[in-house]
Amino acid sequence: GGAYGGQAGDGTVSQDTAAPDAFAPPPVSQEEAERLRIEDERTAASAKVECGICLEIVHEKPRIGERRFGLLSGCDHPFCLGCIRDWRDGGVVRDAAEQTSGALEQARKCPLCRTQSHFTIPSTHWPRNAEEKDAMIGEYRARMDRIPCRNFDYGDGHCPFGSSCFYAHVYRDGTRESHEIRKTTDAEGNLKIVGGARLSDWLDTSQGRRAFR
Template sequence: MSNIAIISTDTTSDSSNVNRPVTSKPRGICAYYKTDRGCYQGDKCKFLHGESERLTPFDKSKICRFYAAGFCRRGDQCWFKHVDSATPGSSSREPPSDPHEEEYLCSICYDKPTTYGLLVGCSHIFCLQCIKNWRGSQGKSSDMVEAGTTKTCPMCRISSRFVVPSSLFLAEGDPKKAESIEKYKASMARVKCRYFKRSRPQRRFCPFGRDCFYKHENADGTPYVFDHGADFYMEASFVTPRG
């Protein structure tokens, strides 16, 4: 179980932030913001300023790098602050040094990922950790049955059953991406399925059935094959989604 806050139905936060994935671990409520002195950390505080807040002042005050560099295609929908970085005196704003470099920033935290988390089906860019946190928070929703089979991209809502870790960003359509996905699937297939392992030999069970990416193996080492796929088994069960 992760501690990542879920997207709540709370209507007090401003609308542009409703869909913003919460990626930093909530540390709780700030002990100072209600005091007469106030919170000396101000915008830099990494604790929540209010019971109904989802984002800390620190997260809220992050500045949009795209806007600062001249253009942010998200406009009003952007999760980050649109402020001009050009301070009086410093002459010209620096354009993004390399347009390709700019492309490879994580859509959640706007940092350059050290390990990318590639989704199957779209070319959105995420850090492995950011997208895992996002998917973890999705799994906490009431709709666990659905969340267990597919999770969606926070940018385009395309569903993807897993995230492929990669040291390079690979776009959809790139043969190298297909190759990475196959390699990743092969690596998963070498790992014993934890649902299967937990089930009794007389009554084998995995919510993903034959769609499972993990290994289903009989005691004698032969593969166990389910009659049905995830659609069938998910209907009948209520499971905690895997990470």
């Protein structure tokens, strides 16, 4: 007779006796297991984080595209990306003559603690700790530094942000622009460093995002 888990009548081993793990998925590598563990921790850390402006849980917003955080470089208060960008756009008005440095400075401060932040970082998850946030900032800056600056235009244009620009000032041969510190003296003979506009003061405004798309 036939056999389940035994031998067939002709003495051959039935297919039913195959090792129980013959069709099991391959084992997960140590690196992959660590990646999955970190991803689970990030998901848990982000799950119930509430935006400090709209007071909604960021990962429960109705549209998937809205479920992103806007991390501030200067403090750890959580905001959804849309809300914090709208807040920071508040310091920029259509009529440049009406724009004051005070309004721009206020818009660069956290709505809750008033700490100034030079830029915001879009992220799908909330950092688990300060070290992870620092790493995220570094990765964000590194990504931007690989993108050629449109204003600089490989040396054919001019970037008003100079050495403060987060984008790459590269020439067509691949070399980078050297940043020389400009110095001057005032009427009393005191040495002063001449600096232009800072990209971080403008980058995450609506005008800035459109200009660098």
